[in-house]
Every structure is written in structure tokens, then in C-alpha cells.
Amino acid sequence: MATANCWRCLGRPSTQRLLAPSSLTSFRAPSSVAAFTTSATLLAKDDNSFSMKGHIRSGKRLVLGKKKKGRGDRSKPPGPGERKAFRKRIQLSNDNALKVTGLPELEAQKLVDPAAVGQIVSLPSDLVDQLRTAEAFKPTQNWGLFRSPHMLVRKDTVDFLGDLTKRVGNKETVRTVIDGERSVGKSMLGLQTMAAGFMNKMVVINIPEAQDLVEARTDYSPIPRTMPEQFSHPSYILKLMQAIRSANEEVLSKEIVKLEHIHLPVSVSRNSSLASLANATKEPEFAWPIFNALWQELLQPGRPPIMFTLDGLSHIMRISDYRSPSFNLIHSHDLALIRLFVEALGGKTHFPNGAAIVGVTTKGNSLKVKSMDKALEQAAADQAGLPIPERDAFYAKYDERVFEALKGVKVFDVKSISKLEARSLMEYWAASGVLRMRVDERTVSEKWTLAGNGVLGELERASLYVSRL
Amino acid sequence: MSSLRTGFRCLRDIRQTGKVAATAQWQPTSKASLAYRPKQAINATRSITTTAPRLAETTTTEIIPSDLEPADQDQSAVVQVPYARAVPISPSYFSRKPIFNDAFVIVQDLARKYARLPIIPRDKVTPTAWRTKEQYRLAVGEHVKGRDYATCMKLAKRLNQIHPDLMPEEVTAGLLPFKREVNYYLNQPKIQPIDQYGRSHGVGKRKSSVARAWVVEGTGEVLVNGKPLSEAFGRVHDRESAVWGMKLTERLDKYNVWAMVSGGGTTGQAEALALAIAKALCVHEPALKNPLRRAGCITRDPRKVERKKHGHVKARKMPTWVKR
Numbered sequence: 011m012a013t014a015n016c017w018r019c020l021g022r023p024s025t026q027r028l029l030a031p032s033s034l035t036s037f038r039a040p041s042s043v044a045a046f047t048t049s050a051t052l053l054a055k056d057d058n059s060f061s062m063k064g065h066i067r068s069g070k071r072l073v074l075g076k077k078k079k080g081r082g083d084r085s086k087p088p089g090p091g092e093r094k095a096f097r098k099r100i101q102l103s104n105d106n107a108l109k110v111t112g113l114p115e116l117e118a119q120k121l122v123d124p125a126a127v128g129q130i131v132s133l134p135s136d137l138v139d140q141l142r143t144a145e146a147f148k149p150t151q152n153w154g155l156f157r158s159p160h161m162l163v164r165k166d167t168v169d170f171l172g173d174l175t176k177r178v179g180n181k182e183t184v185r186t187v188i189d190g191e192r193s194v195g196k197s198m199l200g201l202q203t204m205a206a207g208f209m210n211k212m213v214v215i216n217i218p219e220a221q222d223l224v225e226a227r228t229d230y231s232p233i234p235r236t237m238p239e240q241f242s243h244p245s246y247i248l249k250l251m252q253a254i255r256s257a258n259e260e261v262l263s264k265e266i267v268k269l270e271h272i273h274l275p276v277s278v279s280r281n282s283s284l285a286s287l288a289n290a291t292k293e294p295e296f297a298w299p300i301f302n303a304l305w306q307e308l309l310q311p312g313r314p315p316i317m318f319t320l321d322g323l324s325h326i327m328r329i330s331d332y333r334s335p336s337f338n339l340i341h342s343h344d345l346a347l348i349r350l351f352v353e354a355l356g357g358k359t360h361f362p363n364g365a366a367i368v369g370v371t372t373k374g375n376s377l378k379v380k381s382m383d384k385a386l387e388q389a390a391a392d393q394a395g396l397p398i399p400e401r402d403a404f405y406a407k408y409d410e411r412v413f414e415a416l417k418g419v420k421v422f423d424v425k426s427i428s429k430l431e432a433r434s435l436m437e438y439w440a441a442s443g444v445l446r447m448r449v450d451e452r453t454v455s456e457k458w459t460l461a462g463n464g465v466l467g468e469l470e471r472a473s474l475y476v477s478r479l
Numbered sequence: 480m481s482s483l484r485t486g487f488r489c490l491r492d493i494r495q496t497g498k499v500a501a502t503a504q505w506q507p508t509s510k511a512s513l514a515y516r517p518k519q520a521i522n523a524t525r526s527i528t529t530t531a532p533r534l535a536e537t538t539t540t541e542i543i544p545s546d547l548e549p550a551d552q553d554q555s556a557v558v559q560v561p562y563a564r565a566v567p568i569s570p571s572y573f574s575r576k577p578i579f580n581d582a583f584v585i586v587q588d589l590a591r592k593y594a595r596l597p598i599i600p601r602d603k604v605t606p607t608a609w610r611t612k613e614q615y616r617l618a619v620g621e622h623v624k625g626r627d628y629a630t631c632m633k634l635a636k637r638l639n640q641i642h643p644d645l646m647p648e649e650v651t652a653g654l655l656p657f658k659r660e661v662n663y664y665l666n667q668p669k670i671q672p673i674d675q676y677g678r679s680h681g682v683g684k685r686k687s688s689v690a691r692a693w694v695v696e697g698t699g700e701v702l703v704n705g706k707p708l709s710e711a712f713g714r715v716h717d718r719e720s721a722v723w724g725m726k727l728t729e730r731l732d733k734y735n736v737w738a739m740v741s742g743g744g745t746t747g748q749a750e751a752l753a754l755a756i757a758k759a760l761c762v763h764e765p766a767l768k769n770p771l772r773r774a775g776c777i778t779r780d781p782r783k784v785e786r787k788k789h790g791h792v793k794a795r796k797m798p799t800w801v802k803r
Binding site: 191192455459460462463465471 | 698699700701706707708709710715718719722726729731732
């Protein structure tokens with residue numbers, strides 16, 4: 011049997027030594043501490059001592075069937091809708107970008123001047139506010155890369171807007187569909203159209219995403235005493251009406267109510283302005299009647315011309331996801347707001363003051379609607395004076411209402427930009443500090459080719475996305 | 480062999496090189512090649528032994544009766560028997576490298592014989608595809624030593640330098656075993672034409688994609704299967720690799736490309752297109768071939784999908800090991 015005390019120690023083992031904790035009696039602990047010191051002793055962890063709990067090789071034991079807890083991001087997840095709001099946010103300026111000086115400001119004349127083709131123009135701040143209120147800016151456009159909003163006046167802009175402003179000035183109704191390849195700049199041309207409308211004192215009504223109206227995202231309610239039954243989007247229309255009022259305040263506040271609106275749920279005096287009519291209610295259930303009244307007022311002779319634009323045309327050329335009280339799917343054209351647009355586009359509405367009804371197709375987020383494709387094909391052939399292509403005889407699902415809605419429209423095909431326009435755009439990017447390369451003929455030509463012979467969105471992708479966050 | 484290399488004169492006594500030296504002896508096609516060896520040998524052998532003689536295979540042609548009968552009649556009077564047994568035609572039959580040995584001897588004799596013929600400088604000689612040592616070994620099936628082969632080739636190349644107008648027939652024949660069957664130096668590349676519309680055509684392949692490209696002078700427009708580059712290739716990387724050769728040689732704004740691609744995936748199609756465009760570009764400007772090669776647009780990447788093997792899950796992957 012081993013004794014508690016050392017064999018070589020002749021003295022008897024002291025009981026105190028035996029009772030003392032092992033860390034104190036071990037050889038290492040006291041020796042490192044100086045006998046006389048004023049500083050506190052730092053207690054290092056004694057890694058030689060065995061701890062009694064756990065295995066000696068506990069770190070290497072195989073652990074099965076246990077999930078690691080407490081790993082990963084402990085921060086609070088974003089709240090409901092926050093992620094989407096972040097994704098859909100529109101940032102129109104960036105203080106990190108360099109300021110580009112010496113560029114002219116946009117004027118109404120610049121948009122129709124052939125000499126201005128290839129120029130980069132800055133948007134005046136009040137126009138930016140109007141466009142922002144009308145939701146003309148899209149989250150997919152890279153406004154957030156630059157110090158302040160600028161845009162390129164391209165040949166298509168001048169061609170389209172020159173024709174449009176001239177005809178609207180003659181009190182004609184322009185009914186056009188802007189079509190083109192993917193990311194070629196269709197929505198951007200829509201924005202430029204709206205800019206022209208605002209600067210030419212037109213009443214601009216914009217539906218930024220037609221998808222919002224048909225995919226059963228917003229509330230809807232039947233409109234009484236309509237045959238066939240129609241449906242309105244109360245909250246959406248209220249929001250739209252407020253946007254119309256604030257974007258077109260300057261025009262609408264000068265116009266005075268002319269008609270008797272006795273059937274309206276709110277009282278509208280005859281001397282009040284159209285702006286106050288648009289602002290007459292905050293109740294969603296009264297939104298449609300008042301919007302309708304506003305529309306009727308705008309159709310009166312002597313009013314400013316109307317510009318009605320809609321982005322995402324293919325979405326409204328199908329049966330919507332809404333259900334009628336008898337649980338049938340509602341055709342998009344039975345939704346009152348869309349019906350208003352479709353009748354205007356199809357030429358059923360008479361505009362005595364001239365109007366521009368512009369539908370913008372979308373290629374990225376769009377359905378294949380064969381009726382619309384065929385109708386646009388026929389319209390384009392009609393416009394070019396070519397033989398009109400026949401409908402496919404073996405396709406039974408052609409929608410007659412779509413053909414009716416697109417009867418006689420002009421199709422404007424947005425083309426890719428020229429190398430000259432690409433160069434001025436790239437020079438602007440380089441001046442803003444987002445494009446870090448020398449802009450010369452070679453680089454312009456290279457990017458132009460990589461962008462599929464000058465597709466504008468692809469040009470951005472090929473040159474800017476290396477620096478995008 | 481070393482005696483051959485240093486003291487080849489020992490063979491001179493046996494062979495009458497002055498008359499028929501240049502003919503190959505191992506595979507004689509005519510009787511002339513046997514000139515240094517008495518014909519009676521065969522007869523003598525037959526007269527003495529009853530067993531079939533061990534002849535070299537090629538001598539069997541000599542034992543045709545019709546061939547032998549007149550010889551018997553002629554020389555029956557004078558029976559000369561220099562050898563008691565069948566002796567191979569080549570004196571180097573019993574060495575380890577008879578074929579090379581003989582060819583070497585011929586080259587040596589020719590070199591000595593025609594040493595005084597005028598030669599032309601080495602760079603003026605028509606390029607000749609010589610067999611390398613390994614190729615010669617493969618062709619004759621003998622393990623020729625490098626040192627001997629190098630000595631032989633030195634003489635052969637000296638012979639090849641003889642002025643072409645004075646080049647003797649036998650030298651040409653003697654050098655033949657050391658030349659490759661095809662002189663690839665004389666290959667002429669097939670010149671691709673530029674057609675009447677100014678288009679040049681190139682074909683490129685990569686993985687399982689095939690691309691055909693027509694290149695014409697223009698402004699940098701590219702159409703792939705009737706679509707612009709951005710529609711044909713979703714990735715910007717693929718678009719860049721498709722026009723990589725034109726980009727590096729700064730020809731992107733000088734030519735238009737009309738291409739058709741099929742098979743494989745996007746990466747393969749883009750890289751096949753790079754090859755096709757580069758080849759078509761070379762037709763317009765042959766001087767671009769080297770820059771394009773450096774850009775990696777000339778060489779076809781031979782890698783393909785490796786086939787699956789039996790017993791494997793994929794080409795190389797083995798099934799999971801299970802204990803039972």
C-alpha cells in the first residue's frame with residue numbers, strides 16, 4: 011500500500027498538507043509566484059490537472075445524433091415585407107458616385123430634337139418628384155449607381171416622342187404599344203414619354219405594374235348596376251388617384267369642375283378644382299365613383315390632354331386571378347380600371363383634347379399571350395403596309411376581346427442603340443466613376459458587341475455589373 | 480557493331496561494292512543482289528545433306544525448280560563448294576541487328592563513294608522527314624543503339640546534301656529506310672477561299688458542340704443562330720469567350736460574324752464558336768494565326784466526357800464500400 015507522504019521525507023506528514031487542495035500542493039503552482047509582490051496573482055488555467063468530469067479525450071469523441079446549437083446568425087430576421095421592400099426600393103441618388111458636371115438639363119424641346127440624339131441630360135428635380143410619384147422609376151433600373159438621375163436621349167426617344175407630341179398637339183389620340191426585345195429600354199422609353207407628358211402639361215396617369223391589378227393581390231369589389239358585372243380595386247384606385255393628384259397638381263389645380271356630380275357620395279361644388287375632386291375622399295369604397303367622375307371631367311372639351319400609360323401589357327390581356335361572386339374567373343377587361351385603359355387603347359373612348367395611350371410590353375416578366383402576340387403582329391404588319399398575317403387556324407383559344415383592345419394601335423419597336431449613343435452613355439458612366447476603363451472606340455465597340463449589338467440593358471450588364479454590389 | 484563503326488573496311492574484302500553495293504541484300508528482289516555470293520551454295524547444300532537447310536526466309540524464292548534447273552546443267556561440270564552449309568545472304572545475319580547493319584553498311588559505302596560530289600548548304604536542302612531512332616526501331620523491329628543510329632544519320636544527312644541534279648539513284652534508294660513514309664514537310668495547307676461575297680468560313684468544336692462561323696468585313700455585329708449574342712448566351716462570360724479571338728486581336732469592330740452552333744451546352748457552344756471565328760479570321764488575315772494561337776483560339780481542346788465503366792458508378796467513382 012502506498013503511503014500518503016514521501017518516502018524520502020523523514021518528517022511525519024502534516025495533516026494540513028494532506029487536506030490542502032491539490033492545486034496548492036502541486037509543485038508548479040506556488041513556485042512561479044514571487045514571494046513579495048504587490049500585483050495580484052494571475053491564475054492561469056492549470057492545463058496539466060485532470061478535471062474529473064468528462065473523458066480524457068473528450069474533444070475527439072464521436073458525437074452522433076446531436077445538432078449543433080447556437081450557431082449561425084443570432085440577429086433578428088427581417089420583419090414581414092421588409093425583404094420585399096428592400097428589394098423593391100428605388101434609390102435615385104448615391105453620394106458615393108462622382109458628380110457629373112456640364113450636362114444639360116432636360117427640357118421638353120430636347121426630347122423631340124434630332125440634334126439632341128446621343129446626349130445625356132439630367133432630370134430636373136421637380137420632374138423627378140413627379141415621375142417618382144407616378145412610379146415611373148423601376149427597381150430594376152440602376153438609378154442607385156449615380157449621383158443624380160440622368161438619362162440618354164436616344165434616336166428612338168426622339169422618333170417616338172416627336173411624333174407623339176406633334177399629334178397630341180393636334181388634338182389627336184395616339185394609341186401606341188411600345189414593344190421590343192428584352193431589356194432594350196422599353197420601360198425607360200415609357201419614363202421618357204411620361205417626362206414629355208409632364209413637361210407638356212398633360213395629365214399623366216400611370217399604372218406602373220399591370221401585374222398588380224390582375225394577380226389578386228389587391229382588394230376588389232363589384233361595382234353595382236353594371237352589366238356585365240364590373241369590379242373595381244378600391245384601395246389601388248384611391249392610391250392611384252392620390253398619385254395623379256400630387257403628380258399633376260399644377261395642371262389639375264387650374265381646371266375647374268364643370269359637370270354636375272349629384273350621384274357622388276361626397277359633395278363636389280362646381281367651382282372647386284379637379285385637384286380637390288381627386289382629393290375628395292380618403293375612403294376606399296368611394297374611390298371608384300370619384301375616379302370615374304374625374305375621368306369624365308378630363309374628357310370634357312377644353313381640358314389638358316391625357317396621357318395614360320401602363321407597363322406590363324401582356325398581364326392585362328388574359329383572364330385575371332380574381333373570382334366573381336359566382337366563383338367564375340373574371341376577365342381582366344371586366345376590371346373597371348383596366349377596362350378604362352383598354353377602351354382608350356382600343357379607340358372606343360373619344361378624347362376631344364387629344365390623348366396619348368401608351369402600353370408598354372414586358373419581356374422579362376411576362377406570360378405568353380398568343381392573342382396579344384398575334385394582334386401586335388397584325389398591327390405591325392398593317393402599319394408597315396405588309397400583308398396582314400392570318401390567325402393560326404388550329405389555335406382555338408384566341409381571345410376576341412384582346413384583338414378588339416388592340417385594334418388599330420401603332421406598334422413602336424424599340425431598337426438597340428448605336429455605337430455613338432453607347433459611347434456617350436459609357437462616357438457618362440466613366441465620369442460617374444462606375445465604369446473604370448478608358449472609353450475609346452475599341453472598348454465601346456467591344457461592349458456594344460457583347461451587349462448583343464447594343465441592347466441597352468445588356469450593355470449595362472456587360473460593363474457595370476462587375477462593380478455592382 | 481563497334482567494329483563496323485570504326486573499322487568497316489573488314490567487309491570490303493567480301494563484298495564487291497563497286498558493282499552492286501547500293502542494293503539491299505536482306506530482301507533481294509533480283510538476283511543481282513546476290514552477286515557477291517556464289518549461286519552454287521544451294522546446290523552444294525542439297526547434294527551433301529538430306530535435311531532441309533536452315534535458310535533465311537527470303538531465299539526460298541531462289542529454290543524454285545525452274546530457276547534451279549538451268550543452273551544445275553550449266554555448272555555441273557565445275558563443282559565449287561565454298562560453304563558446306565547454307566549461309567545467309569547477309570553477312571550480318573548472325574548479329575543482333577542485321578537490317579540496320581546492312582543499311583548502315585550501304586550508307587557508309589555510298590558516303591565513301593560519293594564523297595566528292597558537290598553538296599549544297601544544309602538550309603537549301605528540301606526538308607526531309609527523317610525517322611527518329613524510336614521510329615526506326617519500331618519500323619525494323621531491332622533495338623538499334625542511339626550512338627550507332629546517330630553516326631548513320633550523320634552520314635545519311637551528308638548524302639542528302641548532294642546537289643539534287645547530281646543525286647545518284649542508288650543514294651536515293653539507300654537513304655530510303657531512314658526516311659519516313661510521308662514527308663510532312665511537303666504538306667501544303669489547304670487554302671480556304673474567301674467567297675464572292677467576302678465571307679470566310681470556319682468550323683470549331685468543343686466538347687460535343689459544333690460551331691460554324693462566317694466572317695465578313697463589317698462593324699462588329701454578331702449573330703448566333705439568328706439571334707444577337709446577348710440572346711444566344713445568357714452569361715456575359717460566354718459571350719466574351721465566343722468573341723475572345725477577335726477581342727484580343729482588336730478585330731471586334733472590323734468584322735461581322737454570322738454563326739450557327741449546335742449540340743452541347745452553353746459553355747461548349749461558346750468555346751466552339753471561339754475556334755470557328757478564329758479559323759475564319761485566319762482566312763482573312765493569315766498573320767493573325769500566331770496571336771490567335773497564343774490566345775488559345777486555334778488549338779482544339781480534345782477533352783470530352785469520359786465514358787462510364789462497368790463496376791463504377793460513374794467514369795471513376797466506385798460504389799460505396801459496404802461491410803456485408
